Amino acid sequence: MTASASMHVPPGLAQPISVPPFKRSLIGIALAAGLTTHASVQAQTQPAADAIPASSQNAATPSDATSSADKPAPKKESAKTPSRVDQLDRVIITGTQEEGTAPNTGYTVRSTQSATKLDLAPKETPQSITTFTAQRIQDQGLLQLDEVLKHTTGITLVSAGVAGAGRQPVYARTFPVRAVQMDGIMASNFILSGEGDESIGMQDTFLYERIDVIRGSTSLTAGSGDPSASLNFVRKHPYRDRHLHAAVKAGSWNTRRGELDFSTPLNESKSWRARIATAYQNGDHWVDRVNNDSKTLSLITALDINDSNRINLGVTHYDFKLRGASPHGITRFSQIDDAWPEEFKYPESKGKPRYWVYPTSEEERNFNNATPWSRTHRKYTNFFANYEHDFSDNWLIRLSYNHADNVDDRLYGELGTRFFVPWADKANYVADRRHGQNIVNAFDAYLKGTVEVLGRPQQLVVGANSYDVRRKMYGGYAKITEPVSSPDVMVFRCPYMAMDTCGDSPENRTTLGYPISDWNKAGGNVPPEVWKDDDMYTYKYIHHLQRRQTGLYFSTHLQPIARTHLLLGGRWARETQKPVYSTCHNGQVDPTCGKDKPYKATSNPDIRPKFLPYVGLVVELTPTINAYASHTTTYIRDQNYDSNRHYYTKQWLPPIRGVTREVGLKGAFFDNRLDVAVSYFKMVQKDFPFYTMHDVIYRTSNRGLADGYRVYGYEISMAGDITPRWKISAGYVRQRQISPDSYINYSMVDMTDFMASYRAPEKTLKLFTSYKLNPKITLGAGLRWQSATQSQWIPRYYTQSEKQLMKQDAFAIVDVMARYQFNPRLSLALNINNVFDKVYYQHERSYISGAPRNFLLTAAYKY
Structure with a gap:
């Protein structure tokens, strides 16, 4: 820390x-x-x-x-x-x-290594960076990481269902956030999830002292990823002095929570220290029939062996259970095909080609489209160890190891995720069972010190890092076949597919028309598919993946002339991936697939070493204001499995490179208590695989490499103390994404794959501020605003009115806070979120709303 x-x-x-x-x-x-x-x-x-x-x-x-x-x-x-x-x-x-010896009670930090591994103040870092401190987390009453990310400058969180039930991908600068660090160590985004790389917000905030968000390309410290951002989660390490924080919380929907954070030296010299942080929470949800409970534990110890040697050991554990929730809400529009029954159709839909869309009737915010037996269980355990040794007055070596064993298990049945037609009393219904496990081992070793060049001390970091991910995914969708026992249940033919009924492939799984009236009468209690623990996985599929990334890196902080700082660095990266294995049931998914027979690799199994440069220039204009410019890079393997070999050469395509160029001004005011930044950024993807679609047969007709998506925009942010009583954290981002010229943005993705259609808001504003009126009373207020978003999945023949069905209008959410300090140790705080009870949706295609007006009451004791 x-x-x-x-x-x-x-x-x-x-x-x-x-x-x-x-x-x-x-x-x-x-x-x-x-x-x-x-x-x-x-x-x-x-x-x-x-x-x-x-x-x-x-x-x-x-x-x-x-x-x-x-x-x-x-x-x-x-x-x-x-x-x-x-x-x-x-x-x-x-x-x-x-x-340190005391908790950080501010909204910023004096120094961070998250961007370069160099000890730099925020204004010395030539990239946009935001720090979300534990103090701000407490002031806003944020209990889950996804809540923190929603309030972070430049970050957008997308959720198509109840938080925790499914995927919750994070976006920055319109790209997915896949790069993660733990205490500054490259660790892979799989270290925060058991199911995949789109659930990094599913952890308790009580595990972390702060979260650093470095926007742009971040391969130097975070490894592969899109040119979006990297997240550095800094754990709760022990203080040198004794500190205690204990709190009980109660809130809307029967939320109950207890917290204990205790740090103490274990000997008189304070060379051995320990810290334990634990929390327990349970409660309901604004969606009917949903309830959850979670247990959180962090235990970390630090030992100064002598003046030159130090070690840290720790373990964190998070156990989360969610019942009665679905990963997807009811679709906000229904898409119907010509082959479907007449009662499904609007009269004005006659004559439209292939598909047409119409609005779904909006249900109440508390409507639950999940079966009561739906459940999600997430269990994450992380162990880490660090060792430091001082060689001399100028050099230090640090060795670090992270191990994670994360398990996600979920079973659900859900209604209306593709079509919801009240006048026909029908909605689609699917059932699914998934079990995922990620085992991650991450290593990092670096040498850090100073050398004398041109009569000035210059900082240097040289290191190597790697991580190894072993991922297992089991399960799949229930296969729906005729005959169906109930005469009111319909099995639809799959349009334009050469089969009578749809199989269990993801694209064609929504084939069952279930009576909405029966659902409402039974409270969604549809009998579950019968799975046996010993054979459910072979009944569907097995997906194994092993991915390893290694690299050598360096970074330098040079001062060639007075008031000018040059930051140079880079990373040689290599990534390997073993083929995917699958077991199919009776060969029904793929006739060539037999038990334990490996598929051919669906992405390049070996990415050869690539050098990814990092260049930054910082000029001190005044003692408080710096100007900076930077050129940073990152890469990610090609995700387009159907086009990842060159159409003519049949060779593997290279990884997609993300290049970010950024210029701006940064200042530190009021004795470095307030950080202010203004920046302009431009990003482009290189070696982007594209394909074009034939207008008649809707098949790929051309493939190749080109410049990919381009994003440009600017940011304005500030964080810290305006006065000793007035704290603030605010950020405004305006950005625009431009699609590749040679890429036709048309997709036959399944309608329930909500994430494939995401388009980031062009403008966002995040603000929270608190003011201490007197030694007893502190008041605070926050604002989250974003511009309208439009689904990216829009077939070219849709009319303007149909496109509007896939739009989320701009919205603003206002939160307030008040805290009364009875004495230096005891306080009582009240948070009210969404004060004006704004109705908004967390995805432009799903009727799952954001949280209605709610409150959280906190009684805290500390010393």
């Missing part, structure tokens, strides 16, 4: 503790380089100052205005550079250290 630190060391104090050589060297770097951005040193030469008193190790945060560490320091008597750093006697440092 990186906490901000401000230390005042007067001479003559007792109880000294040793400063590791690497930390001592930072003082010399600051003196030699004259850094003023986030490290200032005032020194008076005296002998024997190699130790800093333990009493001075209090880590003040940007908003700790009342902390003794932030009080004005005594006037310095001299500011001479000593011949030996070890001879400093009186030192005042404002910088960073690995551990």
Whole structure:
């Protein structure tokens, strides 16, 4: 964990503790380089100052205005550079250290390594970066990571059903977010999910001290991914001093929650420390018949073996159960084919080609389209270990290991995800069972230090990292065949398919017309498909995947001339993937597929090493304002399985590269307590595989590589303390995505595959602010606004009125907060979300609404 630190060391104090050589060297770097951005040193030469008193190790945060560490320091008597750093006697440092002694009570941080592995202040980082601190999480009463991401600048979260029941992909700058770090270590997005890479928001916020979001291309620290963003989850590491946070919460829909966060030194010298954070929650949902419970645990210990060696060990566990929920809501429009019964059709639909669409009647927000026996169980366990060693005054090595074993299991039946036709009293019905497991092992080792170049100290990081993912997915959709026992249940023919009834393939699974009246009478209690635990997987399919990514990287912070900083880096990346294996039932899905017979690889099994450069330039315009420019890169393997070989050469296509160029201004004001940034960005995909569709036969007629999607826009953000009483975090993003010129955006995707049609809002605004009226009362308010979104799945023959059915209008959500501080330790807070009870939908094609007006009451005790 990186906490901000401000230390005042007067001479003559007792109880000294040793400063590791690497930390001592930072003082010399600051003196030699004259850094003023986030490290200032005032020194008076005296002998024997190699130790800093333990009493001075209090880590003040940007908003700790009342902390003794932030009080004005005594006037310095001299500011001479000593011949030996070890001879400093009186030192005042404002910088960073690995551990603090107190929680961060602000909305920003003084330093972060998330973008480059270099210790840089936000204004020194040549990319857009947002930090969501634990203090802001507490102030807003956010309990799940998906709630945090919804309030994060530049991030969009898409959910077609009840949160936790299915996929919840995260987007930034119109692209999916797939790059994840844990404590700054590249770890793969599979480390946060058992089912796939689109559920990274399904964890408890109580596991983390803060979340850093680095927007743009981030291969240097996060590995492969789209040019969107990477997320760095910083765990709750122990403090050097004892701290306790305990809280009980109660809220809407019978929500009940208890929290305990306790950090303490385990010996007198504080060289051995531990921290435990645990939470339990249960409650219902605004959707009828849905309830959930979750258990969260984090246990982390830190040990300073001696002045030069340190280790950290920890384990986190999250167990989440959801009952009665579906991953998809009722479709907001129905698409009907010519072959379907007449009672399904509008009179005005006659004569339209192939398909037509019409609006689905809107149900109440609490309508549940899932069966009562639907269930989801997520169980994630993560173990990690870190080791640090100081070689000398200038160099440090750090070794890290992460292991995750994540399991997702879900069973559900759902109504109306493709068509919902009240006048015919029919809606489609599907049943599904999925069991997924991701086992992830991630390693990272780097050497970090300083070298003298051109008379100035220059920072350097050199390292290697890798992760290995072993993924297993079992299960599948229930196969629906005739005859059906109920005369009111219809099995529809699959249009334009050479079979009488649809099989269990994803594209053609919605074949059962179920009476809506029967559903309402029975409360959705449709008898479930009978699965046996020992044979359910072979009945459907088995999907195995092993993916490994390795790389060598470096980053440097150079200062060739005064007030100019050059950041150079790069990563050599290599990725391998083993073929997919599948077991089919009686060969009904694929006649060539037998038990344990491997499919041919559906994507390039081996991506050869590629160099991905990182270039950044930062110029200090004034002591508080910097100008910057950057060129960053990333890559992702081709996801278009049907076109991932060149049409003529039959060779594997190269990975898609994402290039981001960004320029902007950053400032740190009010003694670095408030960070402000303005930036312009432009991104493009290189080696993008495209295909065109024949206008008559709707088949691929041409394939190749070209520049892919282009995105450009600008961002304005600020975070921190405007005054010691007034905190704020705000961000406005305007962006536009342009499709490749040679790519016809037409897809035959299944209507229940909601995520394939996502199109990001062009404008978003996220704001939260809190103000301390007096020592007792704190008030806060937040705003989330986004412009209208339009489904990207729009066949060319749709009329304008039909396109409107796939649109989500712009909406704004207002939240408020009030907290009363009875004494320094005890407080009572009230959060009211969606104050004006705005009705909006979380996806432009699904009738699953965002949360109605709700409240959360929190009683907290801390010391």
